[in-house]
Structure formats: structure tokens, C-alpha cells
Amino acid sequence: MKAVVATVAVDNTFFSFDTDYSYIVPNSILENAQIGSKVSVPFGRGDKTRDGIIIELVETDLEKSNNLKKIKSIDEKLLDDELVKLAVWLKERCFCTTYDCLKQMLPRKYGVLKGKSERMVRLLVDDESELSQVTKKQKIVCDLLFDIGTAGANEICEFCSVGISVLKNLENNGIIEFYSKEIYRNPYENKEVLDNSEILLSEEQQKAYLTNKNMLGSGKSGLLFGVTGSGKTQIYLKLIDDVIENGKDVIVLVPEIALTPQTLSIFHRRYGDKVAVIHSGLSLGERNDEYKRIDRGLAKIVVGTRSAIFAPVHNLGLIVMDEEQEQTYKSERTPRYNAKDIAKFRARYNKAYFLMSSATPSIETYSNALNGKYVLSTVTQRYGNAVLPNVITVDMKNEMKNGNKSPISSILLQHLTETIDNGKQAILLINRRGYNTFIACNECGHVITCPNCSISLTYHSYNNRLVCHYCGYTKKLDNICPECGSDAVRYSGFGTQRIEEELQALLPDAKILRMDADTTTAKFSHEKLLEQFGNKEYNILIGTQMVAKGLDFEDVTLVGVVNADNSLYDQNYTASERSFDLITQVVGRAGRRDNSGTAIIQTVNPQNETIDFASHQDYIGFYNNEIMIRKLMIYPPFCDIYSATFTGENENTVALCSKAFFDRLVEYNSDEYKDIKLVVLGPTQAKISKINNTYRYRLAIKCKNSQRIRQMITKILKDVNKDKVYSKVSISISLNPPDIS
Numbered sequence: 114m115k116a117v118v119a120t121v122a123v124d125n126t127f128f129s130f131d132t133d134y135s136y137i138v139p140n141s142i143l144e145n146a147q148i149g150s151k152v153s154v155p156f157g158r159g160d161k162t163r164d165g166i167i168i169e170l171v172e173t174d175l176e177k178s179n180n181l182k183k184i185k186s187i188d189e190k191l192l193d194d195e196l197v198k199l200a201v202w203l204k205e206r207c208f209c210t211t212y213d214c215l216k217q218m219l220p221r222k223y224g225v226l227k228g229k230s231e232r233m234v235r236l237l238v239d240d241e242s243e244l245s246q247v248t249k250k251q252k253i254v255c256d257l258l259f260d261i262g263t264a265g266a267n268e269i270c271e272f273c274s275v276g277i278s279v280l281k282n283l284e285n286n287g288i289i290e291f292y293s294k295e296i297y298r299n300p301y302e303n304k305e306v307l308d309n310s311e312i313l314l315s316e317e318q319q320k321a322y323l324t325n326k327n328m329l330g331s332g333k334s335g336l337l338f339g340v341t342g343s344g345k346t347q348i349y350l351k352l353i354d355d356v357i358e359n360g361k362d363v364i365v366l367v368p369e370i371a372l373t374p375q376t377l378s379i380f381h382r383r384y385g386d387k388v389a390v391i392h393s394g395l396s397l398g399e400r401n402d403e404y405k406r407i408d409r410g411l412a413k414i415v416v417g418t419r420s421a422i423f424a425p426v427h428n429l430g431l432i433v434m435d436e437e438q439e440q441t442y443k444s445e446r447t448p449r450y451n452a453k454d455i456a457k458f459r460a461r462y463n464k465a466y467f468l469m470s471s472a473t474p475s476i477e478t479y480s481n482a483l484n485g486k487y488v489l490s491t492v493t494q495r496y497g498n499a500v501l502p503n504v505i506t507v508d509m510k511n512e513m514k515n516g517n518k519s520p521i522s523s524i525l526l527q528h529l530t531e532t533i534d535n536g537k538q539a540i541l542l543i544n545r546r547g548y549n550t551f552i553a554c555n556e557c558g559h560v561i562t563c564p565n566c567s568i569s570l571t572y573h574s575y576n577n578r579l580v581c582h583y584c585g586y587t588k589k590l591d592n593i594c595p596e597c598g599s600d601a602v603r604y605s606g607f608g609t610q611r612i613e614e615e616l617q618a619l620l621p622d623a624k625i626l627r628m629d630a631d632t633t634t635a636k637f638s639h640e641k642l643l644e645q646f647g648n649k650e651y652n653i654l655i656g657t658q659m660v661a662k663g664l665d666f667e668d669v670t671l672v673g674v675v676n677a678d679n680s681l682y683d684q685n686y687t688a689s690e691r692s693f694d695l696i697t698q699v700v701g702r703a704g705r706r707d708n709s710g711t712a713i714i715q716t717v718n719p720q721n722e723t724i725d726f727a728s729h730q731d732y733i734g735f736y737n738n739e740i741m742i743r744k745l746m747i748y749p750p751f752c753d754i755y756s757a758t759f760t761g762e763n764e765n766t767v768a769l770c771s772k773a774f775f776d777r778l779v780e781y782n783s784d785e786y787k788d789i790k791l792v793v794l795g796p797t798q799a800k801i802s803k804i805n806n807t808y809r810y811r812l813a814i815k816c817k818n819s820q821r822i823r824q825m826i827t828k829i830l831k832d833v834n835k836d837k838v839y840s841k842v843s844i845s846i847s848l849n850p851p852d853i854s
């Protein structure tokens with residue numbers, strides 16, 4: 114006698130115990146059992162019912178399967194074979210359970226919900242480790258929000274079977290917040306196609322387009338590298354036209370939906386209701402609707418953030434990743450995947466093509482393009498008559514010497530005045546929000562920091578409070594030093610609010626728009642503010658990095674970087690790359706049409722190489738310099754880095770846990786895993802050693818990523834997890850994270 118045995122990924126199991134669970138498929142449901150089917154299974158000693166997904170089906174002898182439990186009931190097939198294979202592949206790389214991976218692809222899990230709610234809820238914390246004190250019910254709510262970003266308050270109560278008081282308590286603890294949904298303009302309002310005119314490419318654009326067109330159907334990856342304003346969007350729109358014409362589906366990934374309203378509207382105008390949009394601002398109901406439209410083939414083009422890479426398209430032909438260098442493509446939550454790796458997997462599986470696009474590609478990507486792993490296409494000129502802006506670097510040390518104490522140099526002020534007089538617009542980048550960014554006691558030198566985090570507090574003028582940008586702690590402003598009691602507390606450092614105030618004093622008639630996390634608390638107010646700026650209701654837009662990228666405004670002729678030094682001295686190996694990217698991108702916002710543009714970069718280090726390369730928009734120069742440093746110091750792409758982060762409420766236990774991990778690592782590496790070459794950095798306190806009363810330690814392993822090393826790390830994790838002493842420490846492993854400090 115034969116029996117069919119299913120391998121089932123079961124919900125809510127622990128990584129340390131995760132194996133593949135086998136169940137007998139009873140004859141009564143055999144007909145419906147498929148890979149990707151949702152099932153209910155008995156689990157554990159009490160045989161409690163759990164959800165699961167079938168990931169494999171095999172026929173065996175009945176005797177061999179005698180002691181197996183039986184599947185209780187079966188539901189519809191929720192996932193294509195492709196996505197199930199992807200989950201299994203991902204699980205092997207992300208140190209989590211198969212179900213953790215499947216969950217990324219299972220929006221229909223929430224499919225029972227109907228209706229839209231106006232009152233929305235979103236998380237205020239980024240990391241699960243910050244949730245150590247929540248109740249069981251609160252945890253269910255947080256897990257849901259971690260999965261999907263935001264949801265309606267009613268939806269959450271219904272879905273998690275909790276009362277509104279659970280949400281209220283989470284709100285009181287600063288873990289979630291309520292917001293009204295009205296501010297968000299429904300992207301699907303405008304469903305008709307408004308503009309499907311043929312795109313006429315310039316000669317250079319055409320060449321890049323043809324290179325990529327040749328790659329359709331190859332299963333491979335490519336890089337479209339073109340200076341800011343070179344029309345990369347136009348090139349991939351034309352590719353998308355081709356793919357759609359061939360009856361295939363497209364996924365377009367963007368770094369953040371709220372910051373790319375312009376890109377989104379191009380897609381809506383061109384493809385109408387063939388576009389599905391997936392991002393974390395959708396309610397459960399909306400998300401569910403979008404997945405249905407994709408699944409049924411009504412939507413052919415999925416535009417979305419990182420998680421849209423898991424969209425259930427059935428006939429994938431092309432994946433485009435816009436601004437491929439952005440860190441948002443790397444998930445720092447379980448499963449800690451990089452959307453790029455998923456894109457490569459899906460391109461290979463479907464014989465589709467994966468195209469990355471950027472004016473400032475990541476060092477790894479450009480290196481892969483040079484060594485032939487990716488197909489490289491390049492656009493060196495701006496489209497039409499537009500030229501790259503003229504760049505002026507201002508040495509702020511001289512400004513000081515000449516008696517100008519303002520954060521706005523005289524040259525920048527003069528250009529701002531001229532720009533406004535000419536009826537044009539300016540964008541100013543300032544990297545910090547708030548008013549003063551540094552508060553210390555003149556008497557004893559004490560720096561005022563957050564009581565919950567190892568972070569200095571920022572002064573916000575609008576509510577006259579000190580605020581922690583990590584945990585949201587706030588405190589009323591007073592001038593008394595908490596350490597020595599003197600009233601000599603002084604405020605320094607410039608944030609966006611301070612710059613706004615200074616500018617308004619210098620240019621009383623100017624209409625100034627400030628955009629940062631404080632002015633855009635409602636997620637989609639970005640869109641509205643940008644629209645107002647586009648309608649020329651303002652002369653100057655000032656903001657944090659959210660004003661630096663992707664914007665395409667005809668009348669912006671001046672760009673200013675108020676303090677180019679802010680991000681340069683970060684301890685991370687990616688620091689120069691990030692500064693170069695930010696400065697190049699913001700400079701690239703000026704003079705994108707017929708008007709020539711000017712960019713003014715203020716710095717106290719005019720000799721700094723990164724600033725110099727960025728001011729010339731010299732990516733190749735920057736790359737050649739940076740790749741040498743990476744090679745010398747052995748950093749990616751010359752190695753891979755696994756970083757392990759240890760977090761918990763008791764600092765001593767966290768430190769000991771990181772040490773235990775380290776000891777195991779050394780032990781295994783000198784014995785069973787002797788063949789693996791690696792270098793360990795740490796363990797040490799993380800640069801931000803405490804967030805929301807949770808202590809953080811770090812360890813980094815430089816190595817060559819392989820199945821062997823993943824096996825070794827898995828073994829160490831299981832060992833350490835089994836030790837009860839460390840049961841309250843959570844360990845997360847991430848491959849090549851942008852931040853290892």
C-alpha cells in the first residue's frame with residue numbers, strides 16, 4: 114500500500130526547532146492537495162490545530178509513514194509553485210522558518226476582511242526587539258503590523274480578535290499611532306489611460322534601450338547606468354511596453370512610494386488600471402484587492418516597494434528596480450532578505466529579465482556590471498537641451514572668518530535671491546530634522562541624551578520640546594543640566610526647523626516649504642506638499658534626504674546642500690558611498706530642462722574627495738577611488754559580511770550572549786568547519802548601544818557567503834538559543850547590511 118506524505122511549513126514554529134514536518138494526506142482530501150495549498154494540521158504534544166502550507170508531496174510505502182499525523186483539512190491553493198520554491202530557497206539563506214518566508218507572499222491570509230476603515234494605525238518602532246514588554250494580544254497586533262505596515266483600526270480588531278483598548282494601550286506606550294486616512298489620495302482614482310503616446314528616444318537612449326531589449330527572456334540581470342535627468346525612466350517604460358505587448362507581467366520596484374508620487378503618476382497615466390500598487394500604506398482591504406487583481410491577471414504591472422517583489426504574478430517578463438542603490442531594498446526584519454536576490458531568483462525561474470537602474474549605482478552593482486555579471490548600458494548625457502548643473506563649493510570656514518555665523522553662506526543667499534527674482538525655484542538639503550541637534554551643558558560638558566536610548570535629544574521649536582528621534586521620548590525644554598544642576602545648557606547644531614527660521618529672516622518675502630518627518634507625519638502628505646511645490650506655490654523647498662531624490666521639477670534651477678559634512682564621518686564602510694549618492698542626487702535635481710542649473714555645496718572640508726567627485730557628478734572617478742579602498746580594507750564586493758545583532762533588556766546578558774556566540778564561532782571554525790576562511794570583528798557594543806531600553810551588541814563576520822558558512826551559523830544559533838540563560842536575548846543575522854556599526 115502507498116500513502117501520500119506532505120511536507121508542511123507550519124505557522125508559529127521556532128527557528129531553533131524548525132524542521133520539515135511531514136503529514137499523511139488522507140484519501141478524502143488527496144484530490145485537492147497541491148504544493149502551495151493551505152492546510153490545518155495537528156501540532157505539538159497537545160495536537161493543537163495550526164495553519165500550514167504544503168511545500169512538498171511524495172508517495173511512500175504506508176508502513177514507512179505509519180507514525181505520522183494526518184492533515185486535518187485542506188483549503189485552496191494559495192501560492193504558485195514558484196513562490197513555494199522561493200520560500201524554501203529563502204529560508205536556507207535567512208536563518209528563519211519556511212513559514213516566515215511564506216508569510217511574505219500570503220496576503221490572502223487576510224482575505225476575509227471587507228470594507229475600508231478611515232482610522233488607520235501604524236507602527237512607530239522598527240525592530241521587534243523593541244517589543245519585549247508587550248502583552249500577548251498586543252504582540253499579535255504588532256506582528257500583523259510588522260507584516261503589512263499599516264491597517265485600519267477596525268480591521269485590526271476584527272482580524273486579531275482584540276478590542277480597541279489593546280490598540281489604545283499600544284498607542285500610550287508609543288508603539289503605534291493612529292492617523293486619519295483622508296490625507297492619502299487614492300492612487301486608483303484616475304484609472305483611465307491618459308497618455309500612451311509612443312516614446313521617442315534620443316540616440317544614446319535608444320542604444321541603451323536596445324541593449325536591454327536583447328536581454329528580455331534571458332533570465333539574467335542588467336544595470337542601466339545614466340546620469341541624473343538622462344531619461345532612465347523613459348527607457349524602461351519603453352521596455353515595459355514591449356513586455357506587456359508580449360503578454361507578460363512586470364514588477365517595478367521603487368525605494369519608497371510616498372517619495373515617488375511623480376513616478377507613480379507616470380505609470381497611472383500610461384497604463385491606467387493595468388497598474389497595481391503595493392506598499393505599506395494600504396489598508397488590508399486595499400492590499401487584498403490589489404493582490405486579487407494581480408492574481409487574476411487584471412493588473413499586469415505591479416509598482417511597489419520591497420515586498421512587491423513577492424507579488425503573485427503568473428507570467429513574469431521583467432523586473433525593474435529603480436534607484437537600485439537604496440537601502441530600503443534590504444529588509445531588516447525577519448526574513449532579512451535583499452529584494453535584489455529575490456529578483457534574481459524570480460528572473461532565473463521565469464526566464465525574465467531583471468534591470469537595475471541608477472545614476473549612482475552601489476559599488477557592488479557597478480563592479481558586477483564591469484566584470485560582466487550584469488549587462489551594462491550607459492547614458493552619459495541629460496535628455497534634450499538640459500545640461501548638468503554648474504557646481505560651486507563653499508568653504509564654510511571662510512564664511513566664519515568673514516564674520517558670517519549663519520548656516521547660509523553669502524553666495525547661497527545671493528543665488529537664492531536671484532532665483533526667486535527670476536521666478537524660479539530652489540531645493541535645499543539639510544540632513545537633520547528638528548531645530549537644534551545638539552544640547553550640552555557648558556558647565557560640566559554633559560550631553561543631554563534620551564533616558565531610553567544612547568542618542569542625544571533634538572530640540573523642536575514648534576512644541577518647545579526635546580525629542581528622541583529613535584523612541585519618540587519627549588521632554589519639556591528647560592535650561593537646567595540634569596547632571597550638575599547649572600543653568601548653562603547650550604543649544605547648537607542646525608536642523609531643518611532652524612534653517613527654515615534663519616532663511617525666513619534673511620528672505621522675508623520668500624515662500625518656504627519644509628519637508629521632513631515632522632511635516633509629513635501623515636504618510637501621504639508628501640504627495641500633497643510636492644504637488645504644491647510643483648504648482649509653484651512656494652519658492653524654496655527645504656528638507657531632509659526626502660527632497661534629494663527622484664524629483665523632477667521644471668523650474669528648479671538652484672540646489673543647495675546646507676551641510677555636506679553631516680553624513681561623511683559615519684563609521685560604516687558604506688559612508689562615502691552614501692554621501693556621494695545623496696549629494697550627487699540632490700545636485701541632479703537642478704536644471705533638468707532648458708534652464709541651466711546651479712548647485713551650491715557648503716562644507717568645512719572642500720578638499721574632501723567624496724564631495725569633490727559628487728560636485729562633478731563623477732561617478733566613475735568615485736567608483737575607481739572607492740573600489741581601491743574596499744579592496745585594501747577587504748570590504749564588499751571583496752568579501753561578504755554577516756552581521757549578528759544581539760538585543761535584550763539586560764546589558765550583561767546581552768554581552769555574555771554575544772561572547773558565547775563568538776566562542777562557538779571560534780570553536781567550530783577551528784574544528785568541524787576548519788575549511789571556512791573568515792575574520793571576526795567584535796563582539797562589541799553597537800554604535801547606538803541602547804534603543805528604547807534595549808541594549809545592543811554587534812559582531813561581524815567577513816567571509817565568502819556559502820552554504821557551509823550558513824550551516825555553521827545555523828548551528829551556532831541553535832546552540833546559543835538552547836541555552837536558557839540567553840532566552841531573553843534575541844539574535845538576528847543579516848547578510849551584507851548597509852550598517853555594521
Ligand SMILES: Nc1ncnc2c1ncn2[C@@H]1O[C@H](COP(=O)(O)OP(=O)(O)OP(=O)(O)O)[C@@H](O)[C@H]1O
Pocket residue numbers: 312313314315318339340341342343344345346347471472496662663664665701705
Ligand atoms: N525620450 C524622451 N522624450 C521626452 N522626454 C524625455 C525623454 N527622456 C527624458 N525625458 C524627460 O527628461 C526628464 C528627465 O528624465 P527622467 O526623469 O526619466 O530621468 P532619470 O534618468 O530617471 O533621472 P534621475 O536619475 O535624476 O531621477 C523628464 O522630465 C523626462 O520626461
Ligand SMILES: [Zn+2]
Pocket residue numbers: 563564565566568581582583584585586805
Ligand atoms: Zn529614545
